[in-house]
Amino acid sequence: MNTSLTARMPYPVMAFIPTLNRRQQTLLLMAMAAVVVGVMIAAGILLDNDRIATHFDQRNLAPSWNHLFGTDWLGRDMFTRTAKGLTVSIGIGMIASLASVVIAMILGLASATLGKTVDSAVSWLVDLFLGVPHLVALILIAFVMGGGAKGVIVGVACTHWPSLTRLIRAEVLQIRFSEYVHVSKHMGRSRVFIAVRHVMPHLAPQFLVGILLLFPHAILHEASITFLGFGLSPHQPAIGVILSESMKYLATGMWWLAFFPGLSLLVIVRSMDIIGDHLRQLTDPHSAHE
Amino acid sequence: MVLETGQERSLMMIRLERVTWLTGKALRIMTLLFALCVISFVLLSYSPIDPVQAYVGADMMRVSSQQREQISEYWGLNKPPLERFVRWGRALIHGDLGVSMIFRSPVRDVIKDRFAASLALMAAAWFFSGIIGFVMGVTAGMNQGRWLDRILKWYCLTLASTPTFWLGLLLVMVFSVWLGWFPVGLGVPAGQLSEDVTIWNRVNHLILPALTLSIIGVANIALHTRQKLIDVLKSDYILFARAKGKHGVQLLWQHGLRNIMLPAITLQFASFSELFGGSVLAEQVFSYPGLGNATVQAGLRGDLPLLLGIVLFSALFVFSGNLMADLIYLVVDPRITEATTL
Amino acid sequence: MNNNKRVPIHKMHCADVPKGARHAVPHYISGWAFMMKGYDMLSIIDLSISFTQYRTGLRQKTMAAVSNLNLSVAAGEILALVGSSGSGKSLLAHAILGILPSNATMTGALVFKGEPLTPERQRALRGRDMALIPQTVNSLDPLMRAGAQVRTSVRNGKGRAVQKNMFERFGLTSRDARRYPFQLSGGMARRVLVSSALASGARLIIADEPTPGLHHQVAQETLTQLRELADQGCAVMLITHDMGTALGVADQIAVLYAGTVVEICPSSDFKDQGHLLRHPYSRALWRALPENEFHPISGSQPLQDYLPSGCLFEPRCEAGTSLCKNERPELRELRSGKVRCVHAS
Numbered sequence: 016m017n018t019s020l021t022a023r024m025p026y027p028v029m030a031f032i033p034t035l036n037r038r039q040q041t042l043l044l045m046a047m048a049a050v051v052v053g054v055m056i057a058a059g060i061l062l063d064n065d066r067i068a069t070h071f072d073q074r075n076l077a078p079s080w081n082h083l084f085g086t087d088w089l090g091r092d093m094f095t096r097t098a099k100g101l102t103v104s105i106g107i108g109m110i111a112s113l114a115s116v117v118i119a120m121i122l123g124l125a126s127a128t129l130g131k132t133v134d135s136a137v138s139w140l141v142d143l144f145l146g147v148p149h150l151v152a153l154i155l156i157a158f159v160m161g162g163g164a165k166g167v168i169v170g171v172a173c174t175h176w177p178s179l180t181r182l183i184r185a186e187v188l189q190i191r192f193s194e195y196v197h198v199s200k201h202m203g204r205s206r207v208f209i210a211v212r213h214v215m216p217h218l219a220p221q222f223l224v225g226i227l228l229l230f231p232h233a234i235l236h237e238a239s240i241t242f243l244g245f246g247l248s249p250h251q252p253a254i255g256v257i258l259s260e261s262m263k264y265l266a267t268g269m270w271w272l273a274f275f276p277g278l279s280l281l282v283i284v285r286s287m288d289i290i291g292d293h294l295r296q297l298t299d300p301h302s303a304h305e
Numbered sequence: 306m307v308l309e310t311g312q313e314r315s316l317m318m319i320r321l322e323r324v325t326w327l328t329g330k331a332l333r334i335m336t337l338l339f340a341l342c343v344i345s346f347v348l349l350s351y352s353p354i355d356p357v358q359a360y361v362g363a364d365m366m367r368v369s370s371q372q373r374e375q376i377s378e379y380w381g382l383n384k385p386p387l388e389r390f391v392r393w394g395r396a397l398i399h400g401d402l403g404v405s406m407i408f409r410s411p412v413r414d415v416i417k418d419r420f421a422a423s424l425a426l427m428a429a430a431w432f433f434s435g436i437i438g439f440v441m442g443v444t445a446g447m448n449q450g451r452w453l454d455r456i457l458k459w460y461c462l463t464l465a466s467t468p469t470f471w472l473g474l475l476l477v478m479v480f481s482v483w484l485g486w487f488p489v490g491l492g493v494p495a496g497q498l499s500e501d502v503t504i505w506n507r508v509n510h511l512i513l514p515a516l517t518l519s520i521i522g523v524a525n526i527a528l529h530t531r532q533k534l535i536d537v538l539k540s541d542y543i544l545f546a547r548a549k550g551k552h553g554v555q556l557l558w559q560h561g562l563r564n565i566m567l568p569a570i571t572l573q574f575a576s577f578s579e580l581f582g583g584s585v586l587a588e589q590v591f592s593y594p595g596l597g598n599a600t601v602q603a604g605l606r607g608d609l610p611l612l613l614g615i616v617l618f619s620a621l622f623v624f625s626g627n628l629m630a631d632l633i634y635l636v637v638d639p640r641i642t643e644a645t646t647l
Numbered sequence: 648m649n650n651n652k653r654v655p656i657h658k659m660h661c662a663d664v665p666k667g668a669r670h671a672v673p674h675y676i677s678g679w680a681f682m683m684k685g686y687d688m689l690s691i692i693d694l695s696i697s698f699t700q701y702r703t704g705l706r707q708k709t710m711a712a713v714s715n716l717n718l719s720v721a722a723g724e725i726l727a728l729v730g731s732s733g734s735g736k737s738l739l740a741h742a743i744l745g746i747l748p749s750n751a752t753m754t755g756a757l758v759f760k761g762e763p764l765t766p767e768r769q770r771a772l773r774g775r776d777m778a779l780i781p782q783t784v785n786s787l788d789p790l791m792r793a794g795a796q797v798r799t800s801v802r803n804g805k806g807r808a809v810q811k812n813m814f815e816r817f818g819l820t821s822r823d824a825r826r827y828p829f830q831l832s833g834g835m836a837r838r839v840l841v842s843s844a845l846a847s848g849a850r851l852i853i854a855d856e857p858t859p860g861l862h863h864q865v866a867q868e869t870l871t872q873l874r875e876l877a878d879q880g881c882a883v884m885l886i887t888h889d890m891g892t893a894l895g896v897a898d899q900i901a902v903l904y905a906g907t908v909v910e911i912c913p914s915s916d917f918k919d920q921g922h923l924l925r926h927p928y929s930r931a932l933w934r935a936l937p938e939n940e941f942h943p944i945s946g947s948q949p950l951q952d953y954l955p956s957g958c959l960f961e962p963r964c965e966a967g968t969s970l971c972k973n974e975r976p977e978l979r980e981l982r983s984g985k986v987r988c989v990h991a992s
Binding site: 640 | 770
């Protein structure tokens, strides 16, 4: 009676590559997702700006080979607009999530290492920020900063750090009070040694994974706040702006104005999510051996 | 927490603990709200938007500086910030949140009316996404690793990355514009007198926004429930139950469900924050006259009293959700309720 | 312990026709007639269990947790499986019941009551004819009352009646039946686990480390219950690392080292200076006990992924030769036991 390992292949494509094990499949998926994102960004940077100038002779065209996503009421090519918009969103998302992660790291480390009062203060601050719905806080901050890219970046940065801070705090506390650090300290190792050899190896992947997982959220929220009208000006073709403008043309049946930009946003956010999630699976010791 | 017989806590001690816990919570929300008040007020007083301009609107050109002074005086905008804060704070304690500039009526009334509409929307989405999400999560968790699980997981992860407002737009395009089954937006049919509005009218306008919110909500709940079920299935007691010959639905029913019910319900109540945020977007797409819509209006047009009021109200809303989650644990978890003698 | 206590085949309570393993099992084992005095409830033939794990980078490695394990448990007797931690004891219990983790590969054969134990049969017999007394008290569902948990194991007869009966036998009150696991002391929880296994009416009981951390009195109680069970005709496999308790109650002892059985013998062989013992490891174990010389041997059990190619015990053995280094010895019959050593006599 033999029971053998079942082939763990997550996607039908993998049936053609049976020799890869789970870890190799993960890397392959990550690479594919990265390619998707890369292509989008490249398109956004490299495509001709002329295509988003107004061409009144090419207005309201449905999708075709010439205009992959169709054109809008001003004759602008939707594909180029979308690509450029996504690039802007990704750029803003990146800056905002980086800022968020830095704040989270500092506050998380501080609350786990600097004593009870700092810990209580940071926890209280986390509760404060988590007590208001994300979008409401974003609206408030964007309003206060007067809108624009600046407002969006600060808003997203200020609303995404709390959950990551909690995570980092929990991780650092766990490490601090684990037995091997205790033993290390008693063996006479300096604090720097412990910080570098024991704490950093745990935190570094968390940091990376934190950024990668925060990213999709940041982009989605940025698009949301821009859609509502608080973000970038209508002249900068951010995805949110594109979608909010397309709302006016819903009844006219120009479905491509909303469908493709949103779909592209979905694909990008999903790809980043895949990359982040699989990276976490690879580096997290609990799931690394599945 | 293994209690030896003879060490049971007395009823008195339990009551004392509960009272302490409740007071702690009350204190917490008070300090939180107070801090929010201060922070929001400070932020808003530094905002670049001129409240007088926001109030007057396009007629700004025709308003003389003297009239502007009068308006400022009326709203109390020309006093120093601290005095303004104290005045506002005092009014707040008496339940007066000020008057909304956009709607020309007390903020309290605006919030009350708008929240009623939003509540219907959020409640519908909450129930549907909760039930369907739970069922999906349990199904995926029980079939972990197999095709059903993979499909459900992919579906939910994709949904979780979907912008709420884009989904709303898609639904409008398909069901309102193309198929014509549902109205395009608003809360009641346009041009209809309020006496003639029926429940069916309201429900009709509610369906698409609620559907939008539900579809997105299902994803998160299903994923979390699935993860919790997978964690439960790895436990020692499930292994022992399997050793006793239990499997499949019987295993789930006897041991699995009990242990994920509590976390699932807690999750539901903790999702009030996401729900509110989602409703802001959904209401914008469908022009649904709810609280979310009001928030956006207040933000875009600089209606400070309304914005402040909504910020505080939403914080209270989220807090009540979390409080209910904690209360449920207190009431339902036998590890807490049974800590007395039998 | 007492060979006279073995229940004759015609007095068995089993519904199956007791064919006896000698008919179903390959010929080369049937020579061990001494084992067939009782009726072999469970036979494990050449069992190997391995796991795959990831090395650094992307490659996977296989770790053999159990290799070529052979053993039998007869009805009416207690077989104690003795070995240090990491020798694969709990894994064996899970393999018999068919609840190994999904990344485990198993090869070999299991025979239960004369029929091969296929996964389908395992699924059917788990909890009915084969019961486990688990190691940890966490095996009780934290949100289910103790009585209810025992009632779910009852297969024949009315749940409440059987559960009440069991609890009375183990000194648990009806109040205890209504308690949740967190309200039970360690000893009470263990008694609930044992009654859960017995309530099923199973004929093969696998007790996985039932005594560690228990008060001496409670431990004795548990062992007495196991003895009673065996005397009623059940086959009991007692898995433990505590040699002392094993010797007190078991009929046969199987010594486990690095995932394989190195010796199977009657427990009466463990006496004096252990001269009746066959394998050097069993002798070393016996001598290491505090009651005896309290003298350990150097070295430690090899890790699962660094098993020696020849005899597993050879690196620590005083009598090792080049023959031991090259070939892994087979389990052979010697006097009234079995041993896996080339030099045993």
